[in-house]
Amino acid sequence: MRVIVIGGGASGMISAIMQKSLGFEVTMIERNEKLGKKLYITGKGRCNLTNDCSKEEFLQNVVSNPKFMLSSINTFSPSDTMSFFEELGLKLKVERGNRVFPLSDKSSDVIKALQTRLEKLSVDIKLNETVLSIKTENGKILGVVTDKGEYLADKVIVATGGITYPSTGSRGDGYEFARSVGHTVTDLYPSLCxxxxxxxxxxxxxxxxxxxxxxxxxxxxxxxxxxxxxxxxxxxxxxxxxxxxxxxxxxxxxxxxxxxxxxxxxxxxxxxxxxxxxxxxxxxxxxxxxxxxxxxxxxxxxxxxxxxxxxxxxxxxxxxxxxxxxxxxxxxxxxxxxxxxxxGVNEAVITSGGVSVKEINPKTMESKLIDGLYFVGEVLDVDAFTGGFNLQIAFSTGYSAGIQE
Ligand SMILES: Cc1cc2nc3c(=O)[nH]c(=O)nc-3n(C[C@H](O)[C@H](O)[C@H](O)COP(=O)(O)OP(=O)(O)OC[C@H]3O[C@@H](n4cnc5c(N)ncnc54)[C@H](O)[C@@H]3O)c2cc1C
Structure with a gap:
């Protein structure tokens, strides 16, 4: 099975790790010169990576489409996120409001933990490469076209993020990929600003x-x-x-x-x-x-x-x-x-709106329109309050797509 992950942010990295752990051939394509540019600026450089709360409390903090998150939060809960990172060797601490941070207070350590695992698993990471479009045929994914060439794939996971802080590389490309194959993208708004x-x-x-x-x-x-x-x-x-x-x-x-x-x-x-x-x-x-x-x-x-x-x-x-x-x-x-x-979007922490969740399988994050096409993270029409909940959305959805055979 050949898998392409578009975007080396929070959701893309966890998807790639899990898919490679299943023994698939995984290529992750990231437009920036390094992974996790947005992760780096999260939590004022400290990365509030999740919230140490129950699934119910998590869902209460999801503003748009909490029901869609039910299945993936059961699959990969905040405590699973904490265990996942601790297994990667990242020590964590819990602060006021159950906010979870790396013990070092450095978001770069979160990125390092993910990147080290990606490298250990030999995920093929293509930096400085931008996906321009996705290719489908008869309702099935075929691959992607980038500014450097074409890749064939059995599975494509779109993890391109939202439209806020576009300088981090998240410029809304995933919405265009979704629209190009018939998906509905809701109106987009800045939120948490x-x-x-x-x-x-x-x-x-x-x-x-x-x-x-x-x-x-x-x-x-x-x-x-x-x-x-x-x-x-x-x-x-x-x-x-x-x-x-x-x-x-x-x-x-x-x-x-x-x-x-x-x-x-x-x-x-x-x-x-x-x-x-x-x-x-x-x-x-x-x-x-x-x-x-x-x-x-x-x-x-x-x-x-x-x-x-x-x-x-x-x-x-x-x-x-x-x-x-x-x-x-x-x-x-x-x-x-x-x-x-x-x-505006230049300053907002997240995008409210995105790929309509009505057209996505909430268990697997697979498109209901195109076989083998998945959407994870902020590109979906799901958003939450501050407190680590938005990264948890990225990790839960990214993991859920990542464990699909
Ligand atoms: C200032 C700030 C602080 C934040 N702090 C927190 C916090 O402390 N806790 C929290 O829970 N959330 C926080 N968030 C929100 C959180 O960062 C996002 O919800 C999360 O990063 C979304 O993850 P993602 O993987 O969906 O997208 P992103 O992390 O945005 O990753 C998407 C990646 O895809 C790449 N990409 C996009 N298009 C293409 C393309 N065509 N080809 C190749 N690559 C492409 C981008 O370069 C990017 O690296 C913060 C956001 C901001 C802006």
């Missing part, structure tokens, strides 16, 4: 990190997302952990009427916060309003809160009315901004 905000107000907040705040996203008043954690303001709007997770739920929506609202004091009820403000005010009776919030808020955000509260900044604290305090409370508990759009 920052949000561009409307207006100008956020600009003065650039660089401000907010910890322990609650971010809520709503569309025309209906809640889409609400969670507590960390976020930051940037030159275009907002980013950070809360925002990335939120973006995954906004990725496929028309964003008209979408608003994000920040509760700057989520640990305090309205009553507790009002008591706290009254206490601060009583200590600052003779001060002007603008000088009364230093103990409560980071400096950078005070001017905006004052503006939203609509209280004159030079007003003496002693004459601030209960009604004005109420509007201050609203500004503190729901500081809202209108969302303009998601950041």
């Amino acid at each position: 920052g949000l561009n905000l409307k207006g100008e107000e956020y600009k003065a907040l650039q660089g401000l990190t907010l910890k322990n705040v609650k971010l809520t996203a709503t569309q025309n008043g209906k809640e889409i997302y609400s969670e507590q954690g960390e976020m930051l303001f940037t030159h275009y709007g907002i980013s950070g952990p809360l925002v990335l997770t939120c973006s995954a739920l906004l990725a496929r929506r028309n964003l008209s009427g979408v608003t994000v609202s920040i509760d700057l004091k989520p640990a305090l009820s309205d009553k507790q916060l009002d008591d706290r403000i009254l206490r601060d005010f009583s200590l600052n009776k003779n001060k002007e309003f603008k000088n009364s919030l230093d103990a409560l808020l980071p400096k950078a955000i005070i001017p905006l809160v004052i503006k939203r509260a609509k209280i004159p900044e030079y007003k003496k604290i002693s004459i601030i009315t209960a009604k004005e305090r109420e509007s201050l409370l609203t500004a503190l508990k729901s500081l809202s901004f209108d969302v303009l759009s998601l950041r």
